[in-house]
Amino acid sequence: MDQFLKRCFYHSGQYDSEEHFVELDQKLKEHEAGRITNRLFYLSIPPNIFIDVVKCSSLSASSSIGCTRVIVKKTFGRDSESSAALTRGLKQYLEEDQIFRIDHYLRKELVENISVLRFSNLLFEPLWSRQYIRNMQFIFSEDFGTEGREGYFDSYGIIRDITQNHLLQILALFAMETPVSLDAEDIRNEKVKVLRSMRPLQLENMVIGQFRSHTKNGVTYRGYVDDKMVPKDSLTPTFAAAVLFIDNARWDGVPFLMKAGKALHARTAEIRVQFRHVPGYLYKRSFGKDLDQATNELVIRVQPDEAIYLKIHDKVPGLGMRLDCSNLNLHYAARYSKEIPDACERLLLDAIQEKQRLFIRSDGLDGAWKLFTPLLKELEEKKITPELYPCGSRGPVRTHHLAEKYNVQWGDLGTEHYQG
Template sequence: MALRARPLAPRPSATPSSTTRSTPVNARGRTREARGGILARRLGSGATRDGERMPPLVGARGRVRARLGVNETFVDLGVVADGVEEEREANVRATAGEGEMLSFVVFGASGDLAKKKIYPALFALYYEGRLPKNFMIYGYARSKMTTEAFKDKIAESLTCRLDWSKQGGSDCAQKSEEFFDRCVYVAGQYDVAADFKALDAQMCEDEKHVSAVKRVFYLSIPPSIFVPVAQNAARECQCKKGDTRVIVEKPFGRDLTSSRELTAALASELSEEQTYRIDHYLGKELIENLTVMRFSNIMFQPLWNRNYIRNVQINFSEDFGTEGRGGYFDHYGIIRDIMQNHLLQILALFAMEEPASLNAEDIRDEKVKVIRCMRPIEMDNVALGQYKGRLTDGRKYPAYLDDETVPKGSLCPTFAAMALFIDNARWDGVPFLLKAGKALHKRQAEIRVQFRHAPGNLYGERQGRVEHVTNELVIRIQPDEAIYLRINNKVPGLGQRLDQTVLDLQYKSAYGQVQLPDAYERLILDVINGDKRLFIRNDELEAAWKLFTPLLDKIEQQKIAPELYPYGSRGPIGAHYLASRFNVRWGDTD
């Protein structure tokens, strides 16, 4: 379950080009060594990932090195400068051999997601020996920039979790040089077929030395251009020597109708087998561990039902607001952005029946079944909120409506809590309470399972309130991953005073300072390996939108105003009234 400080697969050996090249200098006079200085300033103090401090890309002489090997000519519409083309071909030839090649294309490569998540994940996979020996990564976007400028942009986000050099492997700087040699930037339009043909020609040239190829296209782009990009990629860039796979980022539509339209448009060019709908939350370590905990520990199996579980809470909170992204967020809101995908996926994995096997289709079959058993969501079982400004210690925290990108007078909820019910034999009558919000008092995501109190409890009078009697299992997804169980225990001494004690598995304590892989690393690796367990199937998406669309339509058609709550608070009071209707107290308010 935990990563060890050793390679889990053979690492590709360094294979420098057989051609000696002079140090290139771009139009700004920036050499490879100069770039090393820039990277050192950016990363010398250590970068962070999800709040964790990460080792920077530091070379053996105490500064960052990054071999770029490109001339100052941007790659436009697949036209490559001679020097760049020769170097890239030399790199491909140097590692060509038996086995297939991976051609990975990031559409929207100039965006934040590519910079902060996709490229760091690809580098981490390469550094840990998880990518094929033969690979190339193509960044594609409309922005006009050189390949070198693009590498400058992404370099500041690359980090090394583990230092293999201490175990006889390649150091981080050496691996970064090799990785950058396999990256190229292509400028082109998303709706021009000729640009995609040029991209295809460039990839075919790089792939000519191998007999089998796997092409992966990552659509890191706004949903408004999913269809033209997917269509052009499918029509002009389909792999002729192997498989083509397309990763689609959420949101997968805005409601049932738009989701069906998107699904139909993609299905006209791509098979379901080729389509990978990614929800990065499913790549979290504790989410993948959820099924392991459920189905490999016999102690939980007889308890995982309505007879022993009183309620289940799935909580997601962020301690920041929209931060200038209000225009995008306002079009979707917290229910579409978090609940309909992240939290519903967690709920499905938690509540599904045991699958026939760990095969992707068997797991996804059970997820679809349990979503279809969910009762229509009633407005009476929903609480909405929107954060307002707050002045604390002389610092002003802005309201949602203070965001200049948010429409004036918007009723978009930034907080939602709701009760869901699953009408099947296992969960009949058990409330599943979901809660998600922005600008709350802390950043956290967790699952809380509150068990029923012991019938005829001899010690009930000594414990007071019902929540003090209830056992509780907590699965903390982020930050500081942990699993812990609250049990009732006698306080040491002569009396009979009882208290709750925590039996806990703190990942940092149990597995040392292991650096857990980022969710994108896990999911991208699964795409490369063709493992679809953690990706969303079209019928699963359909079932999810059937559940949420009637509620969303009612909220928007009736213009239901959200309750205001202060920035940095625990959310609107309405959420507590909602929980109290089911005799439940939110566990994350401790």
């Protein structure tokens, strides 16, 4: 750490000043000392100043003897139009292969394991279709509110902040066809095909909510609009649930459910694959009429306490015939002694090594926004009021009705919660 910190320095300047970036260029050259070096600009700044910085850095501080890359941190616009304008602005000064659109969720250890799980295990790949899978669920919840980000959050909301990027990108990884190779372009080609095959999101397949104040055990928790940075009449959703469909041969008719929310009962992120029940199930008397209880489920817990487990059915020891639901599990903390690297560490290393596999390409970004932009505009134009839910709850009641509409139960609502 000491060796690393000795190589660090601070240089101040204005975002839109080419003169100041010339000064930065001179400072960098002093450290580079004539060696062939690459430069990587990491723009963890508000999106409205992306173009100014890219312009100045490209014209006045690019590497003259190596390559120059730029990491752009989300959010990438607010809708299709603003996203396209941002992309056009960046491409005035950069080529597509110089732009690294960072979504740290795609480099989470368990998300990274998705393709390995699918494509290197004969057990799963033959089952990965509408023939065996009843639904997939992508669940993200936080047990805290906006935590000092109220100004930013009220301009974007949970759909833009989480659903349209994190969850949709994970869905594309889960649902894509087998890529030709592990090269970045081959993987991103398949993800884009998934996004282009998806049915436009309809308002009737969406539930939005906003957390309200709640008193528990004598402690009062503030609601979203109780913050002084948030307008009292704000309709910005802090919770969103949606059902999406992919209109292709593999996934025709399979509902993909997403939900994301703040100030909920727990902090978790997980992916649940619920399989169909066994045809002509011999042991259905043990489960009663509800065959949904007799299905297998693959769960990938992204955070916290990373794990992959498969719910199976087995016989309880004894003279009678009583069935139980057990977990075949890969609990990371128990199986691997190594510390799991932070997602941003991985992405920065990928950018340094020019690995684009888990960075978002411009056509993938376009495909994602095309799915959500019409819905976002409809919500804003019609001033749809979010359903209020108390802090620390499981979210809006209508979320359950949305799942029931497609004969689905949210997997995280059961009594089962695996602990390694």
